[in-house]
Amino acid sequence: MNEQYMNAAPLLQINDLCKRYPGMGSYMSVFHMNLTIPRGRIIGLLGPNGCGKTTLIKMINGLLAPTSGTVYINGMFPGAQSKRVISYLPERTYLDNGMKVRQMVDYFGDFYEDFSKEKAYSMLESLGISPEARLKTLSKGTKEKVQLILVMSRNAELYILDEPIAGVDPAARDYILRTIITNYNPNSTIILSTHLISDIENVLDDVIFMKNGSLMLYTSVDAIRDQQNKSVDAYFREVYAC
């Protein structure tokens, strides 16, 4: 691990984290994971299906209780306080279809102190999404964009984006990545989980490779390019070759 990570005050600290789902026998979805993530990085959380990425993300967000081990966000256990500093985009569409876009903006504004309505409306306008549109009338892709706008309109310390570009067309992917970069606060960290490495590797500072619930590699993108002489995508394909 690069020395700069050791010296920086950790935004996210994971110690010996394990997760076993009920009914899965002794199989661990996340297995004795240790991770320290500093501020000011854009990190790709990469790995094949079922390697434990979403389980790890859920535990960081307090959506799953670990079987053992600890997660600290800004020195706090996952809970009401840690949720103030994490802006989370799940792989599911979590918006209430009965609400209008404007009502969702108000909802975020009511609950998150760091949410900027101006930023949200500005991004909605740039995408031509009417705040008066009811969510059930929007396509899946547009709903995902609304969700991303809401998440990125927060001035959070840690952004966790689970598969933000899966299931959207290439043009929308570009917009989403642009949105992430444009709204990125240099003091915060973005953890981005995806399979579509080639699309995102240019925006990443670091990558985390996971395999069978364990941390396989945590290094910088530059280190992969320098030491392996390969792109992250090519290196990923080599590491996870079936």
Added chain:
Amino acid sequence: MLGKLMKYEWRGLRLPLLIMLGILGGTTLLTCAIIFTINPKMDNVSAGFSTMSLVLCILLYYFGIIGCSVGTMLIIAIRFYKTTYTDQGYLTHTLPVTSTTLLAAKTITAVLCYLAMLAGIFATIMIILGAIYIHVSNLSGYDKVYIDRMVGEVLSEMSMSFREDYGISLGGFITFYTVFMIIACISSIMIILGCVSLGQLYTKHRIIGAIIAYFAIVSVQQVISYIAMLPTYSKMLRAEALSETIPMFEVISPTMIISLLWAVVVSVIMHIINLHMMTKRLNLE
């Protein structure tokens, strides 16, 4: 945060509730309108139509009441399930609030909605009784002031004799019964929400799991209510054997108190289950 959460809970619940109340209000008005058409001076055919219409309206109103009561419970359960354990749960559980606050907001709003629905049902009953009273007093041909005075006297006498017959004042009984109803209402909501949470233990069939949990708890409740009836039966049998006259409230009060205690206990258990499921056992689809 509790206030904000309750505001959004109410927004999510209000539309179906208002629609149900609107339908109930419509059947109430229809019933009242039919009541006003009944006239003893009508010929047999018209009187027959009028009476048949009234019976149909009362049936419609009756099913309206049942529908509103059961419908409110269903709406509360569905909203709780959707916002807590389906995709919307990802938003709900990442809000910067504790699970206790989240559950409190959902429970308080659900209880208030259910109480509002019960109050609405009670109001429609009063409207129908009022319509009957006005129509009968108009048909009687007596002076309105005279009828009001007579009815007032009858009610006053009933209130006076209530204490002798039931062993408690009418006001005391109404207060006791209101508290009983409110606690029973809270308990019913807690059971419904608790069962939705318990259903999450069956990860592949969460809704079926919730229904099974509900029937299991209702069965246990039936057994408890039989046990709660034992003091009442024993007092009645003893009074009959000794040819004693015991005031009604004295006979039923132990049963009501046991039922109340059970309602409180089951509410606390369900609250603990809900909290446990929303923190330690949360596993969104």
